[in-house]
């Protein structure tokens with residue numbers, strides 16, 4: 663099968679086309695014929711892309727751990743899915759990903775694709791919606807009436823966080839810039855702060871929860887706007903490398919969750935959650951898309967690779 667995989671370690675990471683054997687689903691695994699895969703550019707630098715689970719150097723990783731596609735084959739002891747099902751979801755960060763004709767996953771990591779979405783649109787959803795969902799509901803434990811600050815509200819994760827915070831009856835405040843300011847208001851933000859024009863801490867205080875997708879100085883300045891007892895959540899990749907204990911405590915990595923994917927799909931199909939695709943790139947352009955050298959990046963949402971038909 664055709665894949666796009668990372669070049670040798672030690673060089674600037676790019677993706678190279680390669681021909682590899684089609685994987686075979688083992689116990690508890692499902693083979694997916696990939697139709698589209700989401701792109702997270704920073705993924706080429708992530709630890710699981712460059713290391714194995716055992717900590718040794720990893721070479722030739724296939725990126726793209728969120729996808730939309732069709733169930734092609736079932737391994738042993740698999741229930742709840744059938745060959746031919748159209749599904750979206752995640753696969754293991756350490757496994758070969760979905761910038762490939764086929765990838766392996768587990769039934770508990772996928773759900774029926776939102777019927778109202780194309781495969782390309784559906785592939786942009788899993789990581790971002792689950793990150794927002796788990797950050798707001800499980801970590802920040804938001805409730806109706808809370809004041810919730812979302813940093814990076816116009817980003818791929820932030821746009822779901824703003825919508826979920828709004829739909830949960832919170833007072834949602836989002837930071838964004840330029841056209842993003844109007845965009846987050848259209849998503850349901852009660853207040854939008856242009857982070858390039860003013861400092862958010864001069865505009866607001868006493869929030870019940872901060873959901874941060876930016877990290878660094880933005881996160882550092884956010885502690886002072888939290889109410890006593892308020893909850894801080896950060897998902898920004900640079901927060902993952904923090905040494906400060908309170909940042910480590912606030913950071914988490916998204917986990918696959920079938921039930922949450924099912925609930926998100928229902929909300930999408932009912933028109934309660936909107937999905938935005940920044941651009942769809944052909945399979946052959948995946949490398950350029952990961953390195954930021956292709957595709958119009960002026961829109962909102964995530965980049966996606968169309969895998970079938972290449």
Ligand SMILES: NC(=O)c1ccc[n+]([C@@H]2O[C@H](COP(=O)([O-])OP(=O)(O)OC[C@H]3O[C@@H](n4cnc5c(N)ncnc54)[C@H](OP(=O)(O)O)[C@@H]3O)[C@@H](O)[C@H]2O)c1
Nearest residue numbers: 793814816817818819837839857875897898899914915916
């Ligand atoms: N831990 C996890 O499980 C997990 C999961 C998913 C993503 N992530 C991480 O989360 C981060 C965001 O991911 P993403 O996919 O949403 O990225 P993205 O689509 O690039 O969005 C980032 C957003 O942040 C905004 N921004 C930049 N600087 C800002 C500032 N100082 N104040 C407020 N907003 C600012 C950008 O707006 P402008 O366009 O105005 O610059 C952009 O809209 C990344 O670091 C990613 O690696 C982590």
